[in-house]
Amino acid sequence: MSDQTKVFAVVAADAPKRNKPSNYPEPFASRVADRTKRALGDMFGLTNFGVNLTTINPGSQSTIMHKHDKQDEFVYILEGDAVLVTEDGEYELRTGMCAGFPAGGHAHQLINRSDKPMTYLEIGDRTPGDSVEYPNDDLRADAAPEGGYVFVHKDGSPY
Numbered sequence: 001m002s003d004q005t006k007v008f009a010v011v012a013a014d015a016p017k018r019n020k021p022s023n024y025p026e027p028f029a030s031r032v033a034d035r036t037k038r039a040l041g042d043m044f045g046l047t048n049f050g051v052n053l054t055t056i057n058p059g060s061q062s063t064i065m066h067k068h069d070k071q072d073e074f075v076y077i078l079e080g081d082a083v084l085v086t087e088d089g090e091y092e093l094r095t096g097m098c099a100g101f102p103a104g105g106h107a108h109q110l111i112n113r114s115d116k117p118m119t120y121l122e123i124g125d126r127t128p129g130d131s132v133e134y135p136n137d138d139l140r141a142d143a144a145p146e147g148g149y150v151f152v153h154k155d156g157s158p159y
Contacts, residue, residue, distance in 0.1 A: 061109055078120055
């Protein structure tokens with residue numbers, strides 16, 4: 001453990017909110033503006049996978065429908081209801097349910113169509129060299145060498 005990481009346990013809901021609500025360029029960032037992420041994994045210095053405590057308010061969505069080519073994702077609904085939207089259809093997720101998305105699998109997103117906030121854990125690995133496809137939008141994300149993603153149009157031109 002590095003000298004910077006001295007946190008061993010926290011109350012997840014008390015963890016600081018992520019400073020920047022979204023890395024998406026517009027017009028996509030506004031579609032996820034009513035969500036809150038708490039980067040729990042980063043607080044502990046985790047580097048092989050990320051863990052976020054995410055709350056989506058009514059009418060908002062978790063992300064733009066997407067799929068990773070190298071990274072797996074997993075979600076566990078802690079409180080509330082969500083609609084899991086995939087390329088194959090829609091599925092109701094309720095408190096206590098979970099879903100997994102292997103690399104290269106189906107594109108997905110969560111939407112809160114209820115009248116109450118919903119909160120879930122999202123867990124994903126950090127395999128280098130990942131690319132993200134957004135099948136319904138003119139958007140692609142490629143892993144940046146320094147971390148994070150670079151967003152471009154599907155033709156490769158920058159935003």
